[in-house]
Amino acid sequence: MTTTQVIRNVRPLGAAAVDLVLEAGKIKALLPVGSAAPELPCLLDGQGQLLLPALVESHVHFDKTLWSMPWRPNSAGPTRNDRISNEQVLLKNFDVPIAQRAGALTEHCIALGSLYFRSHVDVQTVWGLRHVEAMLALRDQYKHLIDMQLVAFPQGGLLIQPGTTALMQTALEMGVDIVGGIDPAAIDRDPVRHLEILFDWAVRYDRGVDIHLHDPADLGRWEIERIADMTQAHGLQGRVMISHAYCLGAFAPVELHALADRLAELQISIMTCAPSHVTVPPVAMLRSRHVNVCSGSDGIRDAWSPMGNGDMLERAMLIALRFGWSKDSDLEMAFDMVSTGGARALGLPAYGLAPGCPANLLILPAENLAAAVVDRSPRRTVISRGHIVARDGVFLAR
């Protein structure tokens, strides 16, 4: 039985129409439209729709979500510590398993076109490794459809919660991919020690690093400089991400050129969800100096916020709105953050529409990339490794 098939008449990234030949779950060739052998089995007649690589969700917290549950009004207090303790109480006693909530959300995200994920997973003494165990099982359950990286995330602090460092190491030994950190100064009050521990683990376990950094202005900038120092000292170029980096939005972009050049040289990625209530990194300047920038949903309907729907095309639109972008080139930049920029940040070995890449595809009606970001059409066909797994927002691969 042949595994060769064709998707006829689709426009890759808005270019001229092609027939896309797939073989063994990968892209084999892009041929001028109408020229693929007529006897090849047709997986889909694209009818001139836009062909995109599957989207990349670079920062999400699947283990925290209340997705698929009845609406729950947000009950958190105003500070970050209020939100952390509110979530601990809620999730510790929640009787709906992570697998059910996170599984439903994963399928929803797949149906919207994301097939690559980096999910942070809480490692806290209040519930030990329960979230890690659940997310490792979930990753295994969906591994035939998606690529999912997991980050060991000390949400409640690394040093201020005795016992967390031992749990973090166990999580890494269990197979979690990335060492996570959080606000080394504001939460842990010992930024150098916090970072030394993360980078020591990264070397010892041969893992990347991904740090939630909400610390403001000069403090956060100083920490980014230390992260750069340690990335260089430990030889972790290309394996470090700084998530949020609100501090970079507190400066005039021109003041950050030297730091941006250092981030680019060390291939440290910046992740921003482009939230509207805080300062955000100057994405256009960072990209102009070759810093890789990606995006994610962060929390999706959880104890922190009821917001979010996992649609990375909508995230691209929200990025554009946050920065006032309206040119096609700007909207293409936003799209890049939820596609190629994410793939680079996650270190994906083969991503895109070139021959040899996995046939992980999103096909939808739009004239071009800019229109795809603005329209966010719900009429999406999602193909994972050569199989149609979702149509029109409905997950089909159960």
Ligand SMILES: [Zn+2]
């Ligand atoms: Zn986060």
